[in-house]
Amino acid sequence: MGAAALIAVVALLAFPFRGGGAASAPKTVTIAGIAYPFEGKQAFNGLTGVVIREGWLKAELAKRGVALAFTPVPTAVGGPLINEGFSGKRIDFASYGDFPAIIAISGGVPLRLVTPVGQGQHSYLVVRNGLAANSIAELKGKRIALHRGRPWELPFSKLLDASGLKQSDFKIVNINPAATPAALASGSIDAAFLLSDGLLLEQKGAGRVIWSTKQAPADWRMRAELFGRGDFVDANPELTQLVVDAYVRAAAWSAQDANRDRVIKDSSRGSMPVEIIARDYANDGIPWRERFSPTFTRDVIAHYRSVADYAFARGLVRNKIDVDALIDQRFVAPALRDARLEGFWSPTTPVQAQASAAKAS
Template sequence: MKLTNISRLAAGVVFVLGMFAASAHAEEPLVIHVGYAAIGVDNRPYSEGTSAATARAGEYLEKEFANDPNIKVEWTFFKGAGPAVNEGFANNQLDFAYQGDLPALIGRATGLKTKYLLASGARKPLYLAVAKDSNIRKIEDLKGRKVALQRGTNGHLAAIKILQAHGLTERDLQVINLDSAGTVAALASKDIDAAFGDTDLINLAAKGSADIVYTTKGDDPRFGRNAGIIGREAFIDAHPDITQRVVDAFVKAAQWSSDESNRSALLELWHKAGTPIPVLDEFFRNDKLAYRNSPLIDDLLVSLYKEQAVKSKEYGLIRREVDLNGWFEPKYLNNSLERLGLQKFWQPYGADGKPVAS
């Protein structure tokens, strides 16, 4: 065989192999990595209290892509909460995530390329629980005491704002950095005097092992916590159509979570995370589901994030100014609201906290 024929044969083999490789590569599934800045009881891969938790427990994203065999959805729940989510984004291991305001702002300040796509878990209350038989009756009584909170989370920032409103700072306390599970154990054993948190503390009090002495419910709404669905900018730019469908799925979950006729079913769904239903019922008592589960990026939400950015730097939680220009990306949310006929489903609020007229 002549050399030229051998060369042609070799070239043909390379071409065929290349075609097979290209075909195999084309059939590789696209995995959408979704993170959640919390984890269920005993490390269950679920959470509660937000429309994002509904999306997970109700498999809204999985159903959205059920007819797309080349698209897969993988969820990761983080015991390390918001700071761990930032690590996931920094290492390109996450495409979307549910995350609280403070860690999202820290990520923005440190250069993470993300976009805020819709609210989820907005206006969540914070609770202060104290050890059983404690003489702590009010916020001012925390001075000099051992108080647990999870640093770098939206609960951390909310706690500082509450302390400031009552004439205290973090330095006036012995702050112990603990996650939810560690907080419950330490408070039950009285290794700490008090703790800031939410459903875990309500549950501990219901068992008679602690007492709730304060909640932001009924107090200044700016003491509450906010969160949302954050997307990795590179993924959004590369897959705008898929991003739209992801947002569609989260909006559908928010709609179902906001319907009062679904309240009992909603609490049952969230119970997959291991939180008792009576505790979830207490967590949402006197709150309209649509108020807590709204996905809207309204003036109130934006103003709260801007305030949190300023406060975070003021309290030394962030070292540099946080530029929020261009971070909020309502395009996909607005498309979903229009496509699903939900433009008037949720009540928008102004920066003053008052409802905005339609």
């Protein structure tokens, strides 16, 4: 079975058809998110896990006669599967990456970014043991594993551009992160571009990290936000506000220094060791509180303009995205006000001292 067929089958299993016309009042709000098997259950990643544990959103929706459903999505098929769910109107919201969302919008799915989350996630370039390369330029002609269509494809492309290279200068192998360790160990690939999986490979002695977005401009970091299906958001602003309220509350809890250890521990469930999560967060100059900021800063909006323009210019999407239609700022400000969180986060993204792109490459 091909990858596209597999995603379609999993989508039907994960997001069963709910029925009902567009005009009918929703009986259920469905939120999708990346999740991992853990102790016989599905452990949701990031703020979605906090929202589930707190139970506030479930209780508030129940007062209005609306149920709440969380749909776990395996990381191996994360973005494409979530896009299938949005396209088929089987999910209403999802917490996932910037690039898959741009792909969905380019394909005609009217998504809205309703809640930003933090300052982005890092990507890592790992080379196999025994390979002397110390930069992307030294990998020219080599086999690099890159899971196409996933959020980290954008920072990889930006690294190539900054280095005066293009994807055709390499033999790109399209495999998911779970298959990468074996491919690296067998020598069937020479390098891999990953998220924190790259740090795990290095910890296990399977390879060596030679570059990360910690060395690059802040805009190179992939972002994961809370997106809503446009027709649902417009038809149900009260329910959307409750969802945003819950994610803002979860962000505030996660941003507390006292909860740092719990956040790191929860982030490691079923996926990464605690020390890898801590290392991923370390040495990038981002204050802990700001990692979870849900505010619409100029940097957030500029990031999506940059991603949309870049993806279209490089032929990564077929249609240019209207970022003004994507950004929906109606809900975060009321959520901050009602939770008495105005001023809790900086109004602008902290300026990071970054190496130049040329030096980073």
